[in-house]
């Protein structure tokens with residue numbers, strides 16, 4: 001068995017967790033094409049925490065990390081005091097995108113593959129992305145992309161008939177928006193082709209799209225347009241301010257937990273970059289909240305514990321053009337963590353070998369991501385409690 005998990009495999013693992021340790025609640029909402037956004041809970045303590053993965057479905061490592069973390073709790077490999085904490089998990093924030101990207105993966109990489117053989121696909125994919133990034137830089141090349149060509153038979157008709165409506169819609173979208181062959185492997189958006197992180201009511205990026213500007217993604221993805229519904233970057237479906245169902249569900253969920261309980265913080269997982277983003281000071285005015293210097297400092301204090309534990313960089317500067325910046329603004333100490341130092345999602349963060357002579361970022365990528373971020377969460381929870389209590393007593 002390899003390390004990649006497709007949508008069905010993830011759900012099978014999630015459904016088989018010991019329900020005395022992690023219980024499945026009712027979904028926080030449903031996507032446009034009717035897939036549930038599932039919610040799981042560990043513990044019954046006073047302090048509530050939210051952990052999410054897979055906003056961008058091509059960042060598959062973030063789903064797998066959250067799931068493996070939940071599994072460690074179930075097998076008691078790690079222990080969080082369940083009398084003190086209640087941990088909410090949304091391991092698949094963007095189920096439609098996850099169906100699309102993992103169906104593309106399975107069109108080439110079978111489930112029953114040896115770990116070693118699976119690794120060769122990851123390396124090939126990684127190298128192809130880098131070649132294309134280099135060609136984009138050197139020649140301004142916007143043509144075929146080797147990494148998409150690897151997945152050129154992964155077109156919408158490969159989707160299972162359980163997702164019939166999504167499949168029909170995608171066929172139409174590929175045609176109408178002239179989406180590049182093989183780009184399902186790069187799918188970050190939801191099934192409608194809206195990028196959930198870009199999908200907020202304000203922001204300079206949405207203005208640029210509204211004005212009709214043509215905006216290309218960068219490097220090995222530069223044949224994808226961000227101003228059109230498609231694999232990545234597009235901020236809205238019909239008109240600026242139209243919020244997708246996944247974001248509406250997530251925002252309502254955060255609000256509900258904050259209103260009913262003591263929400264002490266949250267962890268939002270993306271990939272990649274080995275960075276912890278927190279809400280610090282920014283030159284622009286925050287459209288949702290005005291943080292005091294003290295709030296910024298506290299956010300920094302928490303983020304620093306996480307980042308120091310595993311050697312990730314810290315970044316507190318904010319441009320308010322993303323859904324995650326809204327969550328960071330409105331809810332206490334929300335950290336956005338970019339897993340892994342290698343780019344080229346969705347496959348490169350699963351590389352797990354020790355290439356002699358390669359730079360440190362490239363060694364045991366997968367194992368380091370899973371193990372170090374597990375430790376970092378454990379280390380960060382107590383400081384989230386401390387900060388929460390400190391601010392409450394003011």
Ligand SMILES: [Zn+2]
Nearest residue numbers: 056059270271
């Ligand atoms: Zn992302």
